[in-house]
Amino acid sequence: MGCPYFVLMKKVFIQTYGCQMNEADSEEMFNHLSARGAVMTDKLEEADVVLVNTCTVREHAEHKAVSFLGRLCKWKREDPSRVIIFAGCAAERLGKKLQKRYPYLDILSGAKSIDNFAHIVDESGLFSAAGSPAPVKSPVLAYATIMRGCDFACTYCIVPAVRGPVRCLPCEDILADVRRKAAAGAKEITLLGQTVNAYKDGAVTFADLLNRVGEVEGIERVRFTSPHPIYFTPDFLRAVKDNPKIARHVHLPVQSGSTKVLKEMKRGYTREIFLEKTDALHACGFNISTDIIVGFPTETEADFEQTLSLVDRAGFMAAYCFKYSPREGTPAARMTLLSQNILEERLDILLNKVRGLSDNAYLAQVGTVQAVLMETPNKGRTSGNLWVQTEKEYPIGSVINATIEKSEGTLLFAR
Ligand code: 5AD
Ligand code: SF4
Numbered sequence: 424m425g426c427p428y429f430v431l432m433k434k435v436f437i438q439t440y441g442c443q444m445n446e447a448d449s450e451e452m453f454n455h456l457s458a459r460g461a462v463m464t465d466k467l468e469e470a471d472v473v474l475v476n477t478c479t480v481r482e483h484a485e486h487k488a489v490s491f492l493g494r495l496c497k498w499k500r501e502d503p504s505r506v507i508i509f510a511g512c513a514a515e516r517l518g519k520k521l522q523k524r525y526p527y528l529d530i531l532s533g534a535k536s537i538d539n540f541a542h543i544v545d546e547s548g549l550f551s552a553a554g555s556p557a558p559v560k561s562p563v564l565a566y567a568t569i570m571r572g573c574d575f576a577c578t579y580c581i582v583p584a585v586r587g588p589v590r591c592l593p594c595e596d597i598l599a600d601v602r603r604k605a606a607a608g609a610k611e612i613t614l615l616g617q618t619v620n621a622y623k624d625g626a627v628t629f630a631d632l633l634n635r636v637g638e639v640e641g642i643e644r645v646r647f648t649s650p651h652p653i654y655f656t657p658d659f660l661r662a663v664k665d666n667p668k669i670a671r672h673v674h675l676p677v678q679s680g681s682t683k684v685l686k687e688m689k690r691g692y693t694r695e696i697f698l699e700k701t702d703a704l705h706a707c708g709f710n711i712s713t714d715i716i717v718g719f720p721t722e723t724e725a726d727f728e729q730t731l732s733l734v735d736r737a738g739f740m741a742a743y744c745f746k747y748s749p750r751e752g753t754p755a756a757r758m759t760l761l762s763q764n765i766l767e768e769r770l771d772i773l774l775n776k777v778r779g780l781s782d783n784a785y786l787a788q789v790g791t792v793q794a795v796l797m798e799t800p801n802k803g804r805t806s807g808n809l810w811v812q813t814e815k816e817y818p819i820g821s822v823i824n825a826t827i828e829k830s831e832g833t834l835l836f837a838r
Contacts, residue, residue, distance in 0.1 A: 433461040433506075433550070436470035440488045441478025443648060444615050445511055447566040448537055449476045452510060455541045457557045459550035467498065472506040477513035479581055481748035485513045492525055499527045506549050508532065510540070515585040535587050537571070563798055563820045565609035567600050568592065569632065570616035575651070577678075578689050579719060581750040582617060589617075594624040594632055598639065605641035610820045611670075611796055612636055613646040620650035620659070629654065630662035637668035643822050644796055644806065646670045652677075652692050652700045664707045667794070672740075672808035673704060676714035680733025681726035684719055688755075694733060701737045710784060710807040712741040717773055718766035719747050720758035727769050734776055740784035740807075742777040746770050785809055785830040795825045795837070811835040 435456055439449045452474060453463065464470050473495060477488035492509055499505050508530040509521060515533030522528055532543050544550050570591040573583045601612055614636065616622060622629040629647075636645050645668055652675055663669045679685050682693040692700075701711055715730060734742060746766045749756040788809060797803040800816040803823075812834055817823055825837035 433471040434464040434469060435461045435472040435474055436464055436467045437474045437476070438491060439476045440484055441476075441480065441512065443566060443613065444568065444617065445476050445478060447568050447615050448511065449474065450566065451537065451568070452476065452540050454556045455544060455553075456550065458553045458555060459544065460554070461550070462557065470505070472508065473498070474508045474510065477509065477511040479513040479516045479585060479750070481745060482750070483748065485516070488513045489517070492521070492528065496525070496527060506530070512581070512585040516581065534585050563609060563796070564611045564613070565604040566613050566615055567597055567604065568616065569597050569614045569619065570622050573617040574621070575618065575691065576689055578687065578754040579716065579747060579750065581753055584752055586617060589621060591622050591624050594627045594635070597632065598635060601636050601639050601642065605639050608820065610641065611644040611646065612642055613648060615648060617649070618651040618654070619647045620654040628662070630659050633663055633669050634666055637666055642668065644668055644670050646672065648674050650675055652697050655700045655704060657703070660703055660707050667806070670808065671708045671806045672710045672712070674712045675701070675704070677733065677737070678714065678716050679719060679722070679726065680730035681722070684722050684726045687721050688719060694729065698733070698737060705738060710740040710809075711738065713737070713739050713743070715742055715744045715773060716747050717744060717769040718761045720755055720760055722761065731773065731776055734773070739777070739780055741781050744770060744773045744777060781833050785833055785835055788827045788835055789830050790827065792824050792826050794822050796820070796822050805835075809835055811837050814838050
């Protein structure tokens with residue numbers, strides 16, 4: 424029988440799939456477990472609890488998470504008192520079906536239940552009562568979720584179904600979160616949301632929020648991801664253009680270069696409008712990366728050519744390219760698929776085109792002076808999100824003015 428005065432700390436191993444939003448959600452879920460006496464481990468063998476936070480945006484992502492769950496069967500059999508928590512977007516989509524297939528799964532917590540996670544954990548009776556979370560020294564980089572969910576209905580996308588409609592956090596709560604993280608050592612904050620620049624809290628706009636986060640003591644740089652093109656208005660750019668703390672990089676998914684396909688995807692903009700936005704962002708000094716989907720069901724050769732020419736025209740610093748993956752329940756999943764051969768061929772062509780983009784963005788910095796936020800003693804990133812290695816060592820978290828002397832692939836060198 425266990426001694427009541429001796430409480431063993433549960434060790435949690437976290438496996439996160441998917442986007443930065445999921446990384447932030449994993450951190451939040453861990454904080455609840457930590458308040459219930461858990462500590463983190465990076466070794467699965469010595470863990471008492473595994474938290475799998477999942478993604479379902481493409482079939483492949485979901486498959487990876489579910490097969491990891493399958494592999495945990497053996498881990499659980501070795502010691503049945505071990506606990507498996509399966510959370511996030513794939514958990515939301517697959518729901519109870521999973522519990523049937525994997526009866527050794529202890530806690531299922533879908534993406535819509537993130538605000539309810541503490542309650543779900545308590546209901547399970549597998550953790551002790553909540554105290555205060557163990558104080559953790561925040562790293563130099565920290566995330567702050569500012570909104571959850573999405574009000575768009577892009578026809579290929581499962582996110583609105585698994586994350587629900589937009590809920591914006593109150594501005595004061597976000598600022599309190601940022602102050603806490605800054606007090607613990609964070610210098611750079613990334614604001615997160617599925618359509619992050621749609622943020623609104625009463626009269627507080629997204630641009631207001633960015634400026635206010637930049638005013639928090641200790642914060643040197645503010646990033647955000649992922650924005651939607653339609654919310655980059657001239658008002659937004661006017662409000663942020665003179666604030667050097669707002670990082671000069673945006674990840675702005677375009678998805679297709681064809682106005683016809685964009686309409687069928689229900690993206691809410693044309694090729695021309697997208698290019699107006701990127702031109703305006705470039706004029707304010709922003710580097711732009713993007714996401715592109717190839718092989719949407721209605722995409723013709725001519726549409727695909729339009730995507731290739733948009734890449735030539737838009738001046739992206741990087742592009743992440745995906746083969747279209749039908750997601751059950753979305754409007755596009757009812758359309759006739761293109762053949763896998765076509766998808767693969769188009770992906771290949773596009774990957775060849777985008778391969779040199781980053782190298783060019785890096786090369787363009789040689790000879791300039793860049794503010795670099797040091798993440799290790801001799802490595803950090805520019806405001807435009809490019810990596811710099813320095814010859815001298817600097818305190819982690821400091822911002823230095825570095826003269827860029829040369830570029831090798833995706834690394835800049837400074838004295
Ligand atoms: N198939 C392929 N890619 C997709 N994405 C979202 N849904 C799908 C899908 N059904 C891509 C988009 C998005 C990124 C996170 O994933 O490019 O920006
Ligand atoms: Fe999905 Fe479109 Fe919402 Fe992005 S904006 S999460 S692609 S529905």
